Amino acid sequence: MTRSTRTAxxxxxxxxxxxxxxxxxxxxxxxxxxxxxxxxxxxxxVAGHVDSVPSAVLNGVITGAGxxxxxxxxxxxxxxxxxxxxxxxxxxxxxxxTGAATVSYRTDITSLAVMGAVTGLGVGIAQGSTLGDGRRxxxxxxxxxxxxxxxxxxxxxxxxxxxxxxxxFGAYGCFTVALVQSTVLGAFVPPTSPKPATxxxxxxxx
Numbered sequence: 001m002t003r004s005t006r007t008a009x010x011x012x013x014x015x016x017x018x019x020x021x022x023x024x025x026x027x028x029x030x031x032x033x034x035x036x037x038x039x040x041x042x043x044x045x046v047a048g049h050v051d052s053v054p055s056a057v058l059n060g061v062i063t064g065a066g067x068x069x070x071x072x073x074x075x076x077x078x079x080x081x082x083x084x085x086x087x088x089x090x091x092x093x094x095x096x097x098t099g100a101a102t103v104s105y106r107t108d109i110t111s112l113a114v115m116g117a118v119t120g121l122g123v124g125i126a127q128g129s130t131l132g133d134g135r136r137x138x139x140x141x142x143x144x145x146x147x148x149x150x151x152x153x154x155x156x157x158x159x160x161x162x163x164x165x166x167x168x169f170g171a172y173g174c175f176t177v178a179l180v181q182s183t184v185l186g187a188f189v190p191p192t193s194p195k196p197a198t199x200x201x202x203x204x205x206x
Contacts, residue, residue, distance in 0.1 A: 023183045023184065024183070025179060025182040025183050026182045026183075026185055026186070027182065028074060029074060029178055029181060029182035029185060030175065030178050030179060030182060031070070031074070032067070032070045032071050032074065032178050032181075033171075033174040033175045033177070033178035033179075034070070035066050035067050035069070035070030035071075036063075036067060036168050036169070036170075036171075036173075036174035037168075037170065037171060037174065038066065039062065039063045039064075039065075039066025039067050039070075039168065040059075040063050040166050040167050040168040042062060042063075042066065043058070043059040043060075043061075043062035043063040043066075043167050043168075044059065044164070044166055044167065046058065046059075046062060047059045047062065047167075049164065049165040050096065050100050050105065050165040050166070050167055051100075051105050051165055052105075053097050053101060056093075056096045056097040056100045056101070056167070057093045057094070057096070057097045058093070059093075059096060059167035060089075060092040060093035060094070060095065060096035060097060060119075060167055061089045061090070061092065061093040062089075062167075063092055063096075063167045063168050064088040064089035064090070064091060064092030064093060064123065065085060065086075065088065065089040067088055067092070067168070068084055068085040068086075068087065068088025068089060068127075069085050069088075071084065071088070072084040072085050075189055077192065078189045078190070078191060078192055079192055080130065080131075080189060081130060083130050084127060084130050087126040087127050087129060087130050088123060088126065088127055090126050091122045091123040091124070091125060091126025091127060092119065092122065092123050092126075092167075092168075094122045094126075095118060095119035095120065095121060095122020095123050095126075096115075096119045096122070096167055098118050098119075098122065099114070099115035099116065099117070099118030099119040099122075100115055100119075100165075102114060102115065102118055103115050105165060107162045107163050107165060108156075109152075109153060109156040109157065112152040112153070112155075112156055112162060112169075113149045113152055113153050114149070115152065116148035116149040116150075116151060116152035116153070116169070117145045117146070117148060117149040118145075119148050120144040120145040120146070120147060120148025120149065121141055121144070121145040123144050123148065124137075124140050124141030124142070124143065124144030124145055125137065125141045127140060127144070128140035128141050128144075128188075131188065131189065136188050139187070139188060140188050143181075143184065143188075147176075147177045147180055147181065148169075148177070150173070150176060150177065150180075151168075151169040151173030151174060151176060151177045152169045152173060153173075154169070154172045154173045154176050155169040155170040155171075155172050155173035158170070158172040158173075160172065
């Protein structure tokens with residue numbers, strides 16, 4: 001006589017799909033905030049002030065590559081491709097050039113908020129295009145636009161010297177942006193699902 005017994009390891013797909021979405025921060029994501037200031041500083045040294053289209057593009061590409069690289073170092077564990085890095089560079093280059101020109105390179109708090117929104121939209125569209133889903137791309141684009149505007153607002157209100165026409169906001173802004181992103185990132189880039197349930201069959205001979 002042969003008797004088969006099945007042992008499941010891991011939750012079923014139905015159980016995973018039914019799990020409530022958590023908005024708890026992904027604390028490791030806060031490490032990405034550390035990439036903003038040095039990336040912007042290096043870009044500022046190379047390209048100078050963001051006061052023209054060429055300088056804005058170069059500032060944005062350098063800064064975006066640094067930030068995108070730091071983000072991808074974590075996102076690759078969620079199956080995000082390395083194209084996230086060039087997308088971040090291109091998005092920030094185009095977005096910053098467009099946003100800075102829109103406000104005529106002014107650095108008052110309102111102008112920087114507008115510049116941030118336009119810049120963030122460029123970054124969000126470029127990064128979102130790598131996610132392979134139209135709805136996620138639209139949501140990520142809107143979120144990034146709002147957060148870049150918030151980042152510049154927080155930085156300026158915090159007393160950081162923004163008159164140097166930096167390509168990206170300072171420490172107050174980048175940690176604010178990273179914290180908010182960490183709470184909603186799972187809706188756009190979900191954690192990698194556990195391996196499917198496996199079964200083992202044991203044969204018992206009588």
